[in-house]
Amino acid sequence: MGVFCSPHSVHRAHAGESEKVLREAFPEASSHAMLGKPSVIFIDEIDALCPRRDFREQDVRVASQLFTLMDSSKPSSNSAPEVVVVASTNRVDAIDPALRRSGRFDAEVEVTTPTEEERLQILKLYTKKVPLDPNVDLRTIAVSCNGYVGADSEALCRVATIFAVKRSSDANEAASVLSLTIEDWEHAKTIVGPSITRGVTVEIPKVTWEDIGGPKDLKKKLRQAVEWPIKHSAAFSRLGISPVRGILLHGPPGCSKTTLAKAAAHAAQASFFSLSGAELYSMYVGEGEALLRNTFQRARLVAPSIIFFDEADVVAAKRGGSSSSNITVGERLLSTLLTEMDGLEEAKGILVLAATNRPHAIDAALMRPGRFDLVLYVPLPDLEGRYEILRVHTRNIKIGPDVDLKRIVEDTELFTGAELEGLCREAGIVALREDITATVVCDRHF
Template identity: 75%
Template structure:
């Protein structure tokens, strides 16, 4: 049991609106005894806070308890679960009894049940001891409505990050009447949290907390606290004299290094990539990059403009074309340009020997993407994830794995109509194998063909892949580009690598890569594509 004076200072609440909603509900229940409606017991006696871990649910409770000068009774799974029968129920009775004792003496009282999903799980997943605990808690909560106790200033608050994992009986009227979602902080709220946690740190004049906050999509308050701590550690390692604390100044590089180490906790267990690719890392494809900017970057960066004109952004973009032509690279660059979280899934990750596991991963990825918005969900090899019905590979019963994945994907994409800041990108080099349902309006609204690079594009790709190589004066990359017709971007990357290897084979002490090395490499390689193959990809039709 904890009194307000014993509590540590609460972490900053992630959302002021949520704080106001929770505070209003709690303060009214605790303090406004003269209000006739409240005396009749028509306000919620139980409040359920739910949301991802680290969003500040416990901090919200502590902040309101301090505001009301109330007594706080804490209940968590570690204190409830006992080894001997009956001890858990006894602990709950004593906790409620203590709260009523304080309330009877005129002091408002809050009973806070942390991680209630672990204490009162759904009936299908619980054991006999947990059934007794649930029954005891229901009895205690129903007892608070008795005439002898209805006048007492007491509120029961519970928190969970798995709201569907608790016993439904707890959510019936008269128990947890009010439910408040504690969401992931917005960019403005992340900035406020960073400013609070870094107020005692010395920041270099080049540190831009606004840009750091913008790059931390999906971070909750606890993640941002860990980020500040990790940035300070990187700055500490740079000190030559560890005793000179005044020299501890956090630079922008410390924050960047820290962000590489500390990711958003709620995305753990899901394939999430932090893309550092830019449009400049992709050679050629100028028109295609412009279309992707308008479809992906604009709706996220200029959402107000879209809303002002009543424009509905596209929800899905399908990239199709030959292998090795930068479809995946384009998706990552788009995510980086839009400063969006990037979730990537492939067929290999979704096909599992356990029935339903792939669909669960798909649903979980979309759930995390909603929480980490703005975000991009990217499906590589989309034809393996959403094949034409009847061609889905191994079966489980009468429905193939591919058909189950397709059904789940269609459901999730249709659900994006109510979501904001989430775009689905997919790539395939087998467009004819995709199910036609994906091409219906509201799903993949934009279909873009990614062609192999032309001569100018090949020149840009060669420049990108040789920017860290020392080239001989006789190397003419434009000439190399002209001689590599039908080469894909991946082929050209391999050509540059092979030219370097040719130079090393010739002389391990070579200090540059010369034209003859490129010519030797060119003669040893064959393009991945032919004219007929390119024409086949270019003529693909979806509708």
């Protein structure tokens, strides 16, 4: 026998009504138990019913009534419980601590985000009656759905099916030949994402390694550090090697440090969190540190994930040297970052990626293995690098036959990647100034 209580049914407008609803639920369960039918009282969203007793008088009264009823329904030491109280919440820290002790809620069961194998079982369950194309591999889809809970997986299957039905109706196909293809699943993934990271994650930038011209060795090291732990995790486990915890990219401004981070995130297809100093430096005390802790907590839930700090010297500035309030805020943020990266709660499956052009301003506590394991210098592009960058930035520009990119490369020594991009853009604007109907960019424009 089950008795269901929800916050909506318990909270009433008049004083005493809420407690009355609770008092009626427990005797009803006890009466069934006396007839030999063990009962369960299920309280949904208990954080709304029994929050911490700090503010409202009604919260104190309802919580006290629940404590009394649970204590009075306790079985004797030599008998099995005939009335069991089960509650659920997704805000366990918001519940009054007096409930979380033996004798009231004796056991706490955490329902975590599904693992890869569990996601596969959920997808199989929801596609049991849906015809799948032979090329569809549910395990591959489960691997790519990091952070998806059961409801997200159900929504993913529903949207993929709707898209398949729409596609077949547009093609005037018979319903009997309907099947879900890889394209249907890919389309569904663009609409349904992990709900646990809504409003926090950033869409993975569509920047590939081919979009970046420059030193091949640097890109190779970055790929190995970012992609290998995700794509070859079994090899790391086999050798007993732990992947790098953090990577710092430093170098002159305009040398594609942020673009390299975007390409790494896109290639790894990991959940991508981006934090800036403007978000972390709040006017309210403790708000920046709370945002930092919350970001790491969510990143753990949807691992593998990447947390990216652009202009990292703002968040990780050296401690000491001034007593102003801004430096104090920076020191608190740095302490939080140090604790999250290498504290008691290990940041498994999280890679911290940071970029700066002032590495000397970063605190020494971060510049060690276990925090920033890999420090990569992004230099000014050499002759070959400049040629690759110019080819990348002239892919969508119609250049004339008289344009010699190799000659331009020789004339642009010490140019950064951003300056070469600006050069190509300015050449196009010069061509339009000369003739607004121009269709090609010639050598004289460069």
